[in-house]
Amino acid sequence: MKSAPNIPAREMEFSLETIYIDESVADHPLTLEALRRFPNTPVQHLAAYDETVETIRKTTGDVFGAGKRTLALTRFKGSFLKKCPGISPGMVCCNYYVVNLLKNCMYDCSYCFLQDFLQNNPLLVAYVNVENLLEELDQVFTAHPNRIFRVGTGELTDSLALDTVIPYSQRLIPFFNQRENAVLELKTKSICVENLLNQDSPRNVIVSWSLNPQTIIDREEKGTPGLQQRLEAARQCANKGYKIGIHLDPIIIFPGWEKAYYELVDNIFKVLSPSQIEWVSLGSFRYRGPLKQIIKERHEDTLLFTGEHVASKDGKYRYLRPLRNQIYESLRDALKKYSANLNVYMCMETREIWEGVTGKMPRSDEKLDKFFDL
């Protein structure tokens, strides 16, 4: 680990109110590393998770927000590797695996589904037994040598935001470098790439950034680095040889959205060349019903509900289909102007939208097929 002064200022703004430690990992190197980074934060034993949450609940009306400042270091006892739960009725899924080393996130995006999903488990939890994850992955990858595994760590957190506190990337990247049939995706809004730039090899690692126009970042992505900072971090990783992915997700409709997203596309290609970008995924804002009230209570100035939403086949609310079509077509065209060869796909969308925008399903497109059938 580099010393604290080398860490970008924005990453150091993160503060914790309490650290809870499960006794079984008290001496784990990652526990000790996290404690070293927060020498003045009160530390308690993680005796009963539910009791801890109840105690927090009594002191605040925003237990989810308070959970982000309460780190629990513990051990994960089950199987880490899961098929991406993005498979839902009527949706096209990109056939992807997830591992969750962290739950919850230091950032506070207004649209984050974790606000609903983690209501009863709001603490920022880090599973430090990364060695068990690597053993499990080794067994699975070795048992299926003819399959390619695309594995992401950013389902229930930001993959890199806490990487200077709990440097998972230092264990994951060398492991994936050695594999013949697996790719790691680190999905982030952070600029916390120092550990990535210090690695020997970028082989088999995709670092992907979620991007939005700066006006959306300011209003809806609280605590996150700005657009230009993210692009600069992406440029550094691209120059190191990492493959770069871009998520324009969630695309949010607000007055002037088209101009703002076109400018975003232009900004991307001022910093990255199309050949450095492995793919761009597009996804419009979507949410499960119960999330709406939570968002309105926690983010009073949000722009998320300025547009009309309807329930889709999977129960999530989305912009009306013609508007989604317009969003995807216009952004796909804007992206493809920079390179006709750019891989652009839509995340969590219906067959009708896929066919409407691209004229085909991903499996009939040779380039996109590799993302959907790895």
Ligand code: SF4
């Ligand atoms: S960065 Fe991702 S996980 Fe973190 S708050 Fe934002 S949407 Fe949620």
